[in-house]
Amino acid sequence: MADDNNKEHEHGSMDITDQEKTFGGFVTFCIRSIIVILIVLIFLAIFRT
Template identity: 60%
Template sequence: MAEHEHGSMNYEAQEKTFAGFMSFTTKSVIVILVLLVLMAIFIR
């Protein structure tokens, strides 16, 4: 079994993935809200 030293994990890839996920989620929510507003205005 390999020895693990506390605090030695490289987490740069995890941070990049999370930042990408949050960016995608934010942009998706904005697009959905814009579409809902446009539907509310033009579809009656």
């Protein structure tokens, strides 16, 4: 189990570089998706297709 080592958890001691990369990729994906959606909406509004 997790308590086998009898160590206390130290706040801020975990390596979170993978989580930071994943979150950065998610934010980038969301921003790019929003930009594409806005461009499509503008195109549809201009040409009324």
